[in-house]
Amino acid sequence: MKAIVHTKFGPPDLLELKEVAKPTPKEEEVLVKVHAASLNAFDWHILRAKPFLVRLAGFGFLKPKHKIPGVDIAGRVEAVGRNAKQFQPNDEVYGDLSGCGLGAFAEYVCAPENLLALKPANLSFEEAAAVPMAAVTALQGLRDKGKIQPGQKVLIHGASGGVGTFLVQIAKSFGAEVTCVCSTRNVDIARSIGADHVIDYTKEDFTQNGQRYDLIVGANGDRSLSDYKRALNPKGIYVMSGGSMAQIFSALLLGPWMSMTGSKKMATVAAKPSQRDLVVMRELLETGKVKPVIDRRYTLSEVAEAIRYLEEGHAQGKVVITV
Numbered sequence: 001m002k003a004i005v006h007t008k009f010g011p012p013d014l015l016e017l018k019e020v021a022k023p024t025p026k027e028e029e030v031l032v033k034v035h036a037a038s039l040n041a042f043d044w045h046i047l048r049a050k051p052f053l054v055r056l057a058g059f060g061f062l063k064p065k066h067k068i069p070g071v072d073i074a075g076r077v078e079a080v081g082r083n084a085k086q087f088q089p090n091d092e093v094y095g096d097l098s099g100c101g102l103g104a105f106a107e108y109v110c111a112p113e114n115l116l117a118l119k120p121a122n123l124s125f126e127e128a129a130a131v132p133m134a135a136v137t138a139l140q141g142l143r144d145k146g147k148i149q150p151g152q153k154v155l156i157h158g159a160s161g162g163v164g165t166f167l168v169q170i171a172k173s174f175g176a177e178v179t180c181v182c183s184t185r186n187v188d189i190a191r192s193i194g195a196d197h198v199i200d201y202t203k204e205d206f207t208q209n210g211q212r213y214d215l216i217v218g219a220n221g222d223r224s225l226s227d228y229k230r231a232l233n234p235k236g237i238y239v240m241s242g243g244s245m246a247q248i249f250s251a252l253l254l255g256p257w258m259s260m261t262g263s264k265k266m267a268t269v270a271a272k273p274s275q276r277d278l279v280v281m282r283e284l285l286e287t288g289k290v291k292p293v294i295d296r297r298y299t300l301s302e303v304a305e306a307i308r309y310l311e312e313g314h315a316q317g318k319v320v321i322t323v
């Protein structure tokens, strides 16, 4: 089969499209013919081993542990392992392989069946591949860390990227009043996915306009923790989902301390792949409450170019690989 092969940490140029052996499913795995994959910031962190912690987190210390990168897939089950009971050949599935050896950027991949779910019936493979990691991060950030409630005022900072476009729609599905913060060129996207209010960060500073929120999620936030804290209502919650390294480390290190010194909570979300949450997402997608926003499509041989584009940090929704 054809696959993108990753043998050295470094820039996307090191990735090669090669002919490799087609995998065989272990007892509790299924073999999936990949029809589409999607990119996440996770991919370039693993590719470059940045931050250095990647090397200590099981992805290889001196060289990549997993030869074929990529986490989000949508495809068709081709074969099932002896003890795999949940799926049958021809089932259409989707999932996030970040917890089980990666391998999405290939024509076939084996995955434990408990990390996959049936693909939403109304979505194409490309649309379904856009969902797993970004949408489950958004769901777990809003529901589990943000304790989102109907009627709450929720602000999404960085609403136009892969995670942000899911955050907005999932927050709306919970009945929240959603304010998006994005740049001028993304204002229309934010409105089209259901934002009640849009703040163009090139014209207005959401921390200085007197508005206060019950929940703020920073998908691509670039403000200090104290700025976010100031923009919260009493008992409000800030959830850091992504952003710069400084952003991430300050939320991890200072967030717990700031949460102890007042009624406002400063939390972080590190999403976990979850079959249960893929099923929750399937319902939201099949009822039309959430629709993936796809920015660009690339082919398998163009994965390096696609990652270079994502790394620029200005994707408008998700970047998809058609296999």
Ligand SMILES: NC(=O)c1ccc[n+]([C@@H]2O[C@H](COP(=O)([O-])OP(=O)(O)OC[C@H]3O[C@@H](n4cnc5c(N)ncnc54)[C@H](OP(=O)(O)O)[C@@H]3O)[C@@H](O)[C@H]2O)c1
Residues within 6 Å of the ligand: 040, 041, 042, 133, 134, 137, 157, 158, 159, 160, 161, 162, 163, 164, 181, 182, 183, 184, 185, 186, 201, 219, 220, 221, 222, 240, 241, 242, 243, 244, 269, 270, 271, 272, 310, 313, 314, 315, 316, 317
């Ligand atoms: N916690 C987790 O488990 C988890 C899971 C997945 C991803 N993440 C992290 O979440 C972050 C976002 O991921 P993503 O897939 O959404 O990234 P992405 O698709 O690359 O985000 C790009 C978008 O962010 C916007 N943006 C960039 N800087 C901004 C700023 N300062 N203010 C407002 N918007 C800004 C860009 O619009 P403009 O260029 O027009 O501003 C663009 O539309 C990454 O840091 C990623 O590592 C975390």
